[in-house]
Amino acid sequence: MSSVTALAVLCGLVLGAGLWLTIVRLPFLRSTTLAERIEPQLKSRNLESRLLRAPTQNLTPFGPLERILRPVLRDAMTYLSRFNVGSAALANRLARAGSPKTTLDYRAEQLLWAGAGFVLAVLVVAVRAAAGQFSPALLVVTVIGSSMAGYLLRDYVLGQHIKRREAKMLSEFPSLAELMALAVAAGESAMGAMDRVTRSSSGELSAEFAIVIADARSGKPLPEALQGFSSRAELPPLVRFFDGLVVAVERGTPLAAVLRAQAADVRDAAKRELMESAGRKEIAMMVPLVFGVLPLTVVFAAFPAIAALDISL
Template sequence: MSVGPVLGALLGGAFTLGVLLGVTGWLRGRRPALIDRVAPYVRDVADLNPHANVDTVSIPQRLHAAGTAVADAIGSADSVRRRLDRLGSAMSLEVFRARQLRRAGAAAGLSVALSLLILARHPTPPLALLILCAIATFGAAWWCDHDLTRRVEAREAAMLQEFPTMADMLALAVAAGESPAAAVQRVSTLAHGDLADELRRVMGDVHAGGTVADSFDALASRTGVGAIARFAEGLAGAIERGTPLVDVLHAQAADVREAARRALIETGGRREVLMMVPVVFAILPVTIVFAFYPGLIGLHLTSGS
């Protein structure tokens, strides 16, 4: 019996099953059930939930629990929530876990298909193929968590670059006679960027009923940038105690600019060897060619005459 038709049937069946599962999940998640929409607005949810007193757990629920446990081993739930908050994302932990599990499942399916193809063409130990599938699955889940961390770091680096300009604008607005809250409202409305989004979030909390000081304290607690945390704490203290703010903002902006300059110099010092690579392998050979090629042509002309 030929292996080709059997392999094609297996791959076709796996692809069809994956498409059916994806379409079924999309149709189920597209519109929530009536009880899911009503339950958050009633007091006694357990009486309305028909599945609340059922002890049996379905296989998809067990698989989801196992996948969640594996994802928690890669990145804990508290860490993911904090990073999502620092990112300013409206995504919940459950949505992030679902995305992480989908990517891990897609990697597992592709690795299984690749393993079957390798097994059909070359006799390979099944243990090696199982290890390949496990590495692909865990790698996809880890990459989703790593990508979240990378996006948070990129956003906070952009906020740190925007901070000196925003601090100077706030200092000018306060020096012109506006209150700190009104200055933040004006600057956050006119400016664009990640830090402006955070300030708009702070003002949104204020408009929702919170105090200005508590909103800035929340910004200081959730951000991962020390300069912005000190800035938020300074604003909260200025609003509570009425301390002068203009000189503090100018000093913080100058400190951040000086820190950025020092970081750039340190980065250049660490990469001094790498900067020599284009000099040695690109610029220096071209310089040598330009220096010696005319003399080489002159020697050929002299020897020929």
């Protein structure tokens, strides 16, 4: 296939996609939702001008193109969510990452990343075709592999974000627990101590405390709000911490000593993890020492003797 033919095929695909988007989004082809059907019958109407609304945050740097494709992606995600069995697990992961996105927004981002991989693969194939190195099998493998790589890369980025956020929460936990212990020992209740800690500190764990306080102030019982965070978090120290708060609130047990003990346990666990990491890195340092430095030392030590033997011979 020549470069002119490959360019013509690419332009035809772009033109076909544009015509398809134009036809599909015509008013008489769009399905009317229940909210759109009953909205004219409602007495209360939202008279706020759309010019005063907050602009929708774009997920990509292509603003106009994203606004054109957003309805199509939303419809596709709504349809595919019917067959998705991992929505609950994904919602839990998004909550662990502290992301305000819904599962549909995240799936749309994954599709956008897959689309970026697809476009990149098509560009690479077009460049190779222009150079006269076109192969149909390579085209299929490159396009499918790049799309899957983009889709899975978004999931990997989410996992790394969860790990970094949980590491920050564990590093903040001992200090916040001791602050809560001081507030409780001074006569504050569990919720009052948490509120004081939230107002006097910042970070990922403070943001979670603020969510718990907001749930409690909105009418949810404090033990239920604390258990809600325990179900979102998968860090054993934090789960034990909030379980201890639940027991203290429900049964009135002393809390200051428990908080100090949990803070000390987390610091001890951090020290043990640091020692284990140092041990693993010490073993890893043996590889260049054994295979790099030691052979050179043997060569430098043995070379004078070998040279002396050659001279004597």
